Amino acid sequence: MSARIRKAAIPARNSPKSQATRARIMQTATDFISERGSTDFQMNEISERCNLSKGSLYYYFIDKAGLMEAVFDQVIGDLVVRVEEAVGLASTSYEAIARIVMTLVGCIRVERPIVFAMVEELFLPPSAGSAHSCGRFARVLELLEGHLDRAKDEGLLVSDLDSRLAANAIAGACIYNALAFADEGERGKPIEDIVQRYLMLVMNGAATEKGREAIRSYDGTGS
Incomplete structure (x- = not known):
């Protein structure tokens, strides 16, 4: 088969058929992650489930890292849209924070x-030469930080709260708890209950007045 014929046999990457195939590959990768609870799968498994030759698969994604990056970009992008929609329905800073969480x-x-996707975004550095877009999750943190600042202005939070640190702490708690309790009873608890506990930590803290005094007097040396 000539190079011209081979080229014609593969649809252009921006054609509807090509876009549909690319979406099917990404969905298959997402399915493997959901089924196995990890990214432990091989590209040949993707090609088999999609009924594609390895050559066709690598036409769309040159390697597994490229496929994972595309999947994570899409997942985070979808999450950002959901968060923005949720915030748009809020009438107060507290409600906005609650809706984000x-x-x-x-x-x-x-x-x-x-x-x-969140773990990869927040904790792992991009690989050399990767087209990884740093800050995919930044929009969520930006929204959370902004509404924490708004809550401070409204007198709901102490004025010296580090909103950026608090936003990262809240997002980190969401991720860690999802990982730590995925197979335990926490997963079955109502979302509203979990959200209320997160917000109680943010709004009230966990320290007594004696504990707050210990925090104020701590010099950071541990002595």
Whole structure:
């Protein structure tokens, strides 16, 4: 078969058929992550389930890393849209914060790929030469930080709260708890209950007045 014929046999990457095939490959990768609870699968498994030759598969994604990056980009992108929609329905800063946390917890509990996408985004550095877009999750943190600042302005939170640190702590708690309790009873608890406990930690803290005094007097040396 000539090079011209081979080229014509493969649809252009921007054609509807090509886009549908690419979406099918990404969905298959997402399915493997959901089924196995990890990214432990091989590209040949993707090609077999999609009924594609390895050559066709690598036409769309040059390697597994490229496929995973595309999947994670899509997952995080979808999550950001959901968070923005949830915030748009809020009338107060507290409600906005609650809706952000509820959306994060809800998505993470039922969609394991989101957990892996968040872990990859927040904790793992991009590989050399990767087209990895740093800050895919930044929009969620930006929204959370903004509404924490708004809550401070409204007198709901102490004025010296580090909103950025608090936003990262809340997001980190959502991710960690999803990983730590995925196979335990926590997963079966109502989302509203989990969200309320997160917000109690943010709004009230966990220390007594004696504990707050210990925090104020601690010099960081451990002595």
